[in-house]
Each structure stands twice: as C-alpha cells, then as structure tokens.
Amino acid sequence: MRTLCSSTLIGEFFIIGFAGLVAMKDPDLSTSTVWLVSGVAMALCLLLCGMVTRPGGVVLGWVLQVALIASGVFVPIMYFMGVVFAALWWASVHFGRKVDEARARFAAQAESAPSTPDAV
Template identity: 35%
Template structure:
C-alpha cells in the first residue's frame, strides 16, 4: 500500500499538470503533422489531458498513484500516433517515478 504524503502529492500533481498541457498539445500535432483523423486525435489528446486533471484531484488516495502510472503507460503508447510522444512519455514516466521516490525519501528524512 502506498503511503501518501503531502510532498508526494505536490510533486506528482506538478508532473501531471505539466503532462496535461503536453498531451493536450498532442492533438493539433497529431492532426496537422501526422495526419491522424481529428476525432481520434481529440479523443486521445484531450482524453489523456482530462485524465491527468482528474487524477490530480484524486492524489489524496493511494489508488490515484496507480492511475497516474497507467497514464504514463498511455502517454508512451500515444507515440504510435505521434512518434515524439515515445520520448516525451518516457520523460514524464521518469519524472513520475522520481517524484514518488524523492518525496518519500525527503519526507522520511525530515520525519526523523
């Protein structure tokens, strides 16, 4: 079970907030540069952005961190539509993992 700390919530919310902007901007890139059908691009791009925002609101609950991890996988998978998203998805996944572990370590040290 994940122990949720205030620092972990703040860091993970920051990562998901930045990620929501990037995946939202995925939509026009997918349509104009990659030639993806607009309906599919809107569904994927804005759907992922909305998921990020919803999970930010749920970060007080441990299951939200599993949902955030699933968002990282979906972001990487969006690279099949816009290849740059493979790289950006890996960057966000690394930031997500780092946010969780750094916050745990910092708050573990300060609680002693």
C-alpha cells in the same frame, strides 16, 4: 508527494495538448478522435492531481505514463516525451514519499520535544 506529482501531471497536461495538435496533421486520424482521446487524457491528468495521495492514485499515474509512451505510435516524439515524463513520475513519487516521511519525522520530533518557557 502531492506537490511533485501534481506538477508532473500538469506538465503532461500541456504535452498531451501539444501532441494532439501534432496528431491533427495526420490524414489517417480524424480530428474528433484525436481530441476525444487527447481530451480524456488531459482530463485524467487534472483528476489525478487530486487523487495522487488516495489509494490507486499512483497506479493510475503509471497507467497514464504507459499510455503516454504508447501514444508514440501516432506521434513519434511521444516515445521520447513519454519516457521523460515516466522518469519524472518515478522521481516525483520516490522523492515525494521521502519528503513526506521527513516531514512526519520532523512533526513527531516537534511534538515530543519538551517546551521551554521563553526567557524574558
């Protein structure tokens, strides 16, 4: 799960950075505010890469997805990008857990299988 979720978060890191560049063009938003919010969100993406498998990591990822969708208020394309990344986040969590379960079953089978001597 960690690999899939981290890949999604790294993609979001770049999307948030690009959205910050677009938001800078809005005359109603100050540059410092845009980069403070974008910087915090980008840092959260990087921190979540290491926290995905810890308790609360997936929940924080969902909070980030909601915030990404909500950022569409300032950059309208982010409504679409937020939904796309929320779908990717769901898929990463869902299929990542399935992969982890399959790996655990395979490891358990490998440990319980009797070892046979090598034929010479």
